[in-house]
Amino acid sequence: MGAVGQMLDLGAVRLPLDGEALFGSPVPLEVELGSGNGQFLLHWAVAHPAVGLIGVERARKYLEMAAARAERAGILNVWFVHTTAEDLLFRCLAPGSVTAVHVYFPDPWPKNRHHKRRFFRSENVARVAEVLAPNGLLRVKTDHADYASLIGELLAAESALQPTAADAEFEGLPATNFEVKYARDARPVHRFAFRRL
Numbered sequence: 001m002g003a004v005g006q007m008l009d010l011g012a013v014r015l016p017l018d019g020e021a022l023f024g025s026p027v028p029l030e031v032e033l034g035s036g037n038g039q040f041l042l043h044w045a046v047a048h049p050a051v052g053l054i055g056v057e058r059a060r061k062y063l064e065m066a067a068a069r070a071e072r073a074g075i076l077n078v079w080f081v082h083t084t085a086e087d088l089l090f091r092c093l094a095p096g097s098v099t100a101v102h103v104y105f106p107d108p109w110p111k112n113r114h115h116k117r118r119f120f121r122s123e124n125v126a127r128v129a130e131v132l133a134p135n136g137l138l139r140v141k142t143d144h145a146d147y148a149s150l151i152g153e154l155l156a157a158e159s160a161l162q163p164t165a166a167d168a169e170f171e172g173l174p175a176t177n178f179e180v181k182y183a184r185d186a187r188p189v190h191r192f193a194f195r196r197l
């Protein structure tokens, strides 16, 4: 199936991804892992026209929805990529090439036998730290208390990252699609902000 709207065909571009090749000028790059229907990233793109954004999402239906919305709204500083977060991080991004990584409401896989499917594990955290440029920012939100404790432990254990003031880093951030749903149920949200040393 062909690309839809602002959907990036990884087979048609040179890897590792490069801001200038993707966006026509050497912009800072930010990525959202598990961008869902693109609600957060599209708002963020409009608010930050001088930044190049990449959303990665493995569910093609949501990815296409987001890519089509971007095209309809004329938002051209964002590309949506249909692959896994792991493929984007390990194969498509160069070390030190990204100024921010956003991970909002990653699937918590609550059953013990499914924990191995969780995105947050030490090798993925280490690779996020590696693709971040010095002082680059990782922001994470989850509504799942048990997953939040694990995420907190994994981020604290990564020596290339240091915690930074979450209140300031999350101020004015647009809500994600899941966040809007969870807010209706008044579910508490756990937030993490860490910078690359």
Ligand SMILES: C[S@@+](CC[C@H](N)C(=O)[O-])C[C@H]1O[C@@H](n2cnc3c(N)ncnc32)[C@H](O)[C@@H]1O
Residues within 6 Å of the ligand: 033, 034, 035, 036, 037, 056, 057, 058, 059, 062, 083, 084, 085, 086, 103, 104, 105, 106, 107, 119, 176, 177, 178, 179
């Ligand atoms: C709970 S939803 C949250 C979506 C969005 N971030 C939000 O807050 O509205 C998690 C999303 O991550 C996607 N996802 C889960 N694991 C992924 C992976 N390894 N790579 C890319 N996307 C993934 C799912 O398909 C789903 O759309």
